[in-house]
Amino acid sequence: MEYITDVMVIEGKHATISAPAGYVTIPLDVNKGAGGRFIYICYKKGTGQERIIDLKVATASSYFTKDFATEAGYTSTNIDLNDGAGGEYIYLYYKKGTKGEYDTDGITDMLLVTGKNAFAPAGYDRLSVDLNRGAGGKYIYLCYRYYQQMPSADLRNWMGQVDDNRSIANISIPGSHDSAMWLTNMESTANILDSAAQTQYLNLENQFDVGVRSFDLRVYWSDSLDATALAHSTNIKVGYAGSYSNILFQDAFQRLVNKLKEHPTEFIIMLISVEQDMSASQAGKYKKEVDAILKTYRDYIFIDKGEEHMDRSNSDLLPILREIRGKIFIVSDAVDKGSLSGGYDNDPWRVRYKRDGTRIEYHKGDSQHEKCITMEKTFCEPYNGGGKTRFDQFTSAIQARNTYTEGKMGRFGANKDWNPPKHNNSNTPRQWSLETNPQILKYLQEHSELTRAALVAFDFIGFKESKNLAQEIVKVNPKLRAYQFSDRLPDTEQVRNLRYKGNTLYPGQSLRQGEYLASLNRKFIAAMKGDGNFVVYNSERSLWSSNTALCQHRLRAL
Incomplete structure (x- = not known):
């Protein structure tokens, strides 16, 4: 898996400013609507052991200040996100590690959302500080996705x-x-x-x-x-x-x-x-x-x-x-x-x-x-x-x-x-x-x-x-x-290249080609194979097949 391994902030007089080689620019000027210089947040991804494990924003009026950030082991990106626009100083800080403090795995994605009290997209967390605080302009918030290793037992239903x-x-x-x-x-x-x-x-x-x-x-x-x-x-x-x-x-x-x-x-x-x-x-x-x-x-x-x-x-x-x-x-x-x-x-x-x-x-x-x-x-x-x-x-x-x-x-x-x-x-x-x-x-x-x-x-x-x-x-x-929940997903040849969909298909939901269901005890599998054939397995063999190979199919619950 790729993690974000570095974060930086770039600024310039024009919107066409480019990030260094290997960095991805989040395509939104964090000074948008507030005047000042054009400022963009950039990040780099990689598969190495060291990655970004936390992000914070420091301001003059927030609880997380520059002094607090240094004390807590965070590194500054060194550019005021309100540069040239007035308002409070706002600095983005990050912390690196080979893994998170509690064996979490690190940040994998970043994006910006706009609008007063805008929510983070599904799967993302949002920092609470408006990156235009005190400068007018759009409300802009930084969001990030943090990969968390999950127990594999399926308890969603x-x-x-x-x-x-x-x-x-x-x-x-x-x-x-x-x-x-x-x-x-x-x-x-x-x-x-x-x-x-x-x-x-x-x-x-x-x-x-x-x-x-x-x-x-x-x-x-x-x-x-x-x-x-x-x-x-x-x-x-x-x-x-x-x-x-x-x-x-x-x-x-x-x-x-x-x-x-x-x-x-x-x-x-x-x-x-x-x-x-x-x-x-x-x-x-x-x-x-x-x-x-x-x-x-x-x-x-x-x-x-x-x-x-x-x-x-x-x-x-x-x-x-x-x-x-x-x-x-x-x-x-x-x-x-x-x-x-x-x-x-x-x-x-x-x-x-x-x-x-x-x-x-x-x-x-x-x-x-x-x-x-x-x-x-x-x-x-x-x-x-x-x-x-x-x-x-x-x-x-x-x-x-x-x-x-x-x-x-x-x-x-x-x-x-x-x-x-x-x-x-x-x-x-x-x-x-x-x-x-x-x-x-x-x-x-x-x-x-x-x-x-x-x-x-x-x-x-x-x-x-x-x-x-x-x-x-x-x-x-x-x-x-009696279900004896299993902590492991099936690892058999029949499903090795398929995507796990859960243990239940509800009305209106579909099982598409390349997806499968598994019982709570993992002893039974219902798979919509990539070739369009729908097959039910136990742990040893195929129990039933729709014989619809080479057809475009999906199973839909009514």
């Missing part, structure tokens, strides 16, 4: 194997803690805070792909971005002052909606909390943005239809899977922060929109409110379907320690006879995950009698020693344990 009539309280669900704080997607007010605030390795889409279905998103209102953004914490009293994600909340919401469009058998739990006090003006803007999100994505947000005749099994307050597939189940703890104080009825997330645009407001005490907003009774009730339940939700060693030493169970707790693993008072999420995650993984692998693990959220899920953690939680669901 695991809920498709769960019974439609199962209450969501009786499903074992992997989650991520502080989901937006992955390695290459954050800035901090001090160098030391980076390691204290990084909680994930995989980005949101890749977290979904390894099986995560509960996402913890911490929001705040950003005056500089004029939008709701994401953070680990912006309150110095909490201890992680100023650790910020580079993606906007609306971008994160859209990314997760896109995953549900691709995988309609799944549903997502979205835990939303506000990380800092808001002024009256900020709260007003925040509520307006929330309302727009609720209206825009109303087809993908769960609204209880009041089907009280349904057997909800574990709780009469909760939906069953059939009601919630393809939806986001919003859980809001977004009140009592500055001008959002006033309790539940001041929470903008209590609103829902029906498909026809009808607005619904839930109020404290409504049965609908309990079904759609809170999780106080979602994962804390014992599973009544028989079997063993021995797990608790915790997101870090601190919470695990408190649970262990004080004998407390979290509100998602399942059974009091489960003792979370001990730890050695580590002080970063990465160290916590190194201590606790392998113990939990071992426990799950050794206790095949478990039938429910509740909602379990982790730091660094899907990474290195935790790469199979989500898979083991998913396998606690009784029907899924």
